[in-house]
Amino acid sequence: MPLIFYMLALVAVVSALMVVTRPNAVHSAMWLVLTFFAVAGLYILQGAEYIAAVQVLVYAGGIMVLFLFVIMLVNLEQVDGFVRSRMRLSGAVVLAGLMLVSVGAAFRLAGVTQVVPLPDGGLPGSLAGPGEPSLAAGNLEVVGTILLTSYLLPFELVSVVLLVAVVGAIVLARREA
């Protein structure tokens, strides 16, 4: 198991690096798809196969296709100048360093020392309330049950937010008001 984890993690990190270093936007997008797949593999290792499938379906199959669509429509020229600008490069390095430090600090403050697979018996205590189904019942059932009981209000609010976004897009796209 640890070997598979490290292989997937390596693929995820390397392809993520490729995403930000490729001068060609389409190549970046392709590497990003590979990153999504590696992360989906990590989800499966954690026993979250539903999240893995949705990750591939939504991010790789949906959102990245739209990304590519936009990249092709606006026909991005290769952005060599952007990468070569020393000011921007050093700014990006500083930001990335800050990000790394803050993620590390978050882990340290939360007392997380190692990442372990979820126990077979059920969700960690913070997620599974009393009477909620355990992971053994299968991902799909657990996610569905929790979303429509404990997290019903946030779930419905998110759908309203999405509806607002759809309406906003239609308003922007319509020619005459």
Place this chain on the structure above:
Amino acid sequence: METQMFITILISVVQISIVLSLVALSVPLLILMERKVIGFMQSRIGPKRVGPSGMLQTIADGLKLLLKEDIIPDRADKWVFRLAPMIVLVPAFVAFAVVPFSGTGLNVFGQRITPWVTDLNIGILFIIAISSVGVFGIILGGWASNSKYPLLGALRSAAQMVSYEVPLGLALVGGLMWAGTASMVGIVEAQREAHLWFFIPQVVGTVIYFMAGVAETNRAPFDLAEAETELVSGFHTEYSGMRFGLYFIAEYANMLIVAAVATTMFFGGWLRPFPNVSWLAFLDIFNFILPGQWGPFMSGLMWVIIKVSCFIFLYYWIRATFPRYRYDQLMSIGWKWLLPLALANIMGTGALLLWLGQTG
């Protein structure tokens, strides 16, 4: 322990090889069937020169594609151009990993061999997720060609496939609600227990699913990505030789997947018609011809093949019947008709199941 693990891996490898070769070998057959069926519908003969009544025509075509020069356009993005056909082909074949080809397995040399490669508890989601990746091959192939017609075809295809993925997935939700599981084997078992094919309560879902499936595989009348009257031949205009052949094989493999999912979800997979009516048991003819375990196995396989073939025939029938849609028509069918209908279908199914008291 070591040998048991080795045997398990060996069995998986054998299963995968059998499934892969079955799918790959059925493609020439499907192409021949398409040309014959459409020829018949248009009062033509179809291929008849190569082999007895043209049976070897697609093999000759395949050989021709293999022997042709592999031309890569000078200004193309060479790596992406080479990679794109593979990106289409691999998901189309991987999706078959969860398709159940029969109901009962075989015992060979004391080892249990299931008629499916694996039975995931998220089976149907797995197929949808993997198939959604295939669109990259079409988009990237069109983009990497560095030519205007392929690019236009790729853009059309991207918009179309993302649009029709939504009603396709939602149409399956109705069936999932009846089945109560997303496992492909579990769905068929649920139909056995419910004594009915989910086609009967899910007529709307089935029709929406199949329409979206035709659009998702870029087949006529939704084949705007390769509309030859406008775009030469769309995203694969610049492809030649076997790279074009890979696109072709992937298209037929995707059709098989759409047909196999429809068979499993709505038409009872390996079950015979009316599986609970006992006097119809004679329909499982292989049970009486073949001894022991081979009988049920072959009967199930026969039903899956018959049902899948019906859907493939429907594909050809639709192609021979309907003219290609205009692009705005395509979008309004997808978003204004199929999507609301699919949502209404889910609500109706939910209400019906609640009324029947089967919500568990």
